[in-house]
Amino acid sequence: MYKEISNEMLSFLQKSPSAFHAVDNIKNELKKENYEELLEGQNWNIKPGGKYFVTRNNSSIIALNLGKKLDHYGFNVVASHTDYPTFKIKENAEIEVKGKYTQLNTEGYGGMLCATWFDRPLSIAGRVIVKEGNQFVTKLINIDRDLVLIPNMAIHMNRAVNEGYAYNKQIDMLPLFGGQDCKPGDFNKLIAKEMNVSVDDIYGSDLYLYNRTAPSIWGANEEFISSQHLDDLQCGFTSLKGFLKGYNDESINVLACFDNEEVGSGTKQGAGSTFLYDVLRRVNNALGKTEEDYYCALASSFMLSADNAHAVHPNHPGKTDVANCVYMNEGIVVKSHAGQKYTSDAISIAIFKDICKRAGVPVQFFANRSDEAGGSTLGNIAMAQVSMNSVDIGLPQLGMHSTYETAGVKDTYYMIKAVEEFYNSHISEISHDVLKVSK
Structure with missing residues (x-):
């Protein structure tokens, strides 16, 4: 099971040597499932129950799976990135x-x-x-x-x-x-x-x-995978698989894969652009909803900002926090940062923990050492355009930004299950201090 899905993921990575190829491969998978392509330069005919996708610059893509009962809907968004150093x-x-x-x-x-x-x-x-x-x-x-x-x-x-x-x-x-x-x-x-x-x-x-080095499954018990650009096409692949499996009648499921995260996301196709905002607003308008409906929908929306995380390095365990550190093959990583480099907070962590519990997959928690500066990702950048509850997650790996990175053979499966469960869920704001998650 773990090897089978890992081999499928590694094949996807080999076929995606650039962000343009990654988006093209995602498009082909969506078309197989009868998703209709929308063009930003044309009018959109959007209907409840419809399945759509739109690209920008051929290197970013947003896919949509609309429920049929959208009286009080929200957006379930998983965001990752297609580029790599x-x-x-x-x-x-x-x-x-x-x-x-x-x-x-x-x-x-x-x-x-x-x-x-x-x-x-x-x-x-x-x-x-x-x-x-x-x-x-x-x-x-x-x-x-x-x-x-x-x-x-x-x-x-x-x-x-x-x-x-x-x-x-x-x-x-x-x-x-x-x-x-x-x-x-x-x-x-x-x-x-x-x-x-x-x-x-x-x-x-x-x-x-x-x-061009071929990907590999290796280790004493074949527990590791190594490949090019696991960061972040491992999350892109698993998000796509979960997206294609998940559905909720009262939500609009959104798969977003942005380009240019590795250089700051500040391009027309990056997470800092209006791409996500434009798509969500156009969908709301095409459904005949009002501006007020759109803001109500955002209050009941949720994003998984999916970008890989640093596993404990066997040669340098002291580089990670003594307690908030993560290991390959032990589950999805929730990333937190007091300085708000990550979007995770008590509310979003609680909801994601519950989703993983229902999916039957393990969760780990990562924070940087307090005396070490960490990296950042696309979650907070995207939130500057479209604000909603969000949690930063990823899969643990070694050698991030190497041309040949390493991760765990089980974690690809875990992420697919969690993303599928997320897309099966409907999240709604009941009051200023209560969010409800239902299926």
């Missing part, structure tokens, strides 16, 4: 070195662990904008072979590397693309050949490196 290829990509090598000119996207990118088979994926007549068409690209590599410098030339080294992304992190037979323009020709178009037809691109 990597290297973006610059517009003028080629750098020639002494007529013997061609490198690709890249810049860092997000806070990656640089050392994990060396001496691994890498390739390129993303999107290309092709002009067809008077139209600009977005096409996805994944060069499905070992194409580039970032070579380490030998220890003989950098003897202090094991004592700590500050990587320079413009010098140390450039991937090797070709040897002396490589000619100027070969990179653009390769992209055009992969797309089966001419170089002159390509008007733009967003291309990124990705790690």
Whole structure:
């Protein structure tokens, strides 16, 4: 059971080398379940009982499953993100070195662990904008072979590397693309050949490196999984699976997967944009509801902000709080922070604990050491646009922001069960101090 769902998740990750591919794969799963695509530039015909999805920038997606009895409805939202730390290829990509090598000119996207990118088979994926007549068409690209590599410098030339080294992304992190037979323009020709178009037809691109190392299930009892971008496509995958299984007649279930979390979420398709707000307002209006109905719905709404969490590191257990620390294969993590980097509070934690209890899955609690600064995620950023009760959750993992991360084989299953139970629930505000959860 655990291995089966983990293998399915790892397959999804392999097919999602960029945020654009992740959204495309989510779209395909939704279409299989008869979800109708909406376009932001067209009028929406929304009906109770309907199933819909809308994308923005081809890298963020929001899906909707409407109940049929929406007199006093609320939104059940699970939010995750589609992007991960990597290297973006610059517009003028080629750098020639002494007529013997061609490198690709890249810049860092997000806070990656640089050392994990060396001496691994890498390739390129993303999107290309092709002009067809008077139209600009977005096409996805994944060069499905070992194409580039970032070579380490030998220890003989950098003897202090094991004592700590500050990587320079413009010098140390450039991937090797070709040897002396490589000619100027070969990179653009390769992209055009992969797309089966001419170089002159390509008007733009967003291309990124990705790690080609195959995912793995490993350990003495096959209890661990390792793969690229577990943060945060593990939550994206499990949220999708729970979304497709769950339903409540009195709620509008919402699956939101945002891009650009790793760089602050401040883009038109990020959690800090109006994307979620726009979609929820348009749904409310298309249903013939008033503005007052919308604000009443928000009071009975709930969000699971789903982004992975730090498991106790076996070599560095002292890096985590002595009591509020978490382990792989021991359940879903609820994240809290006194400085409000996470949305979790007493109300939202209580509701989520009850959901997990009904789903039969274990819960763990994470807080940073009080003398260590932690990371942040998309929950509070999204709440600046659409305010509702929210809890920050995730799955425990090691090596966050490595190009090859590790998690527990059981936790994928746990998250799917909890998300399904959440989507089966209807949460309603009874009074200023009472929330009711029903099925």
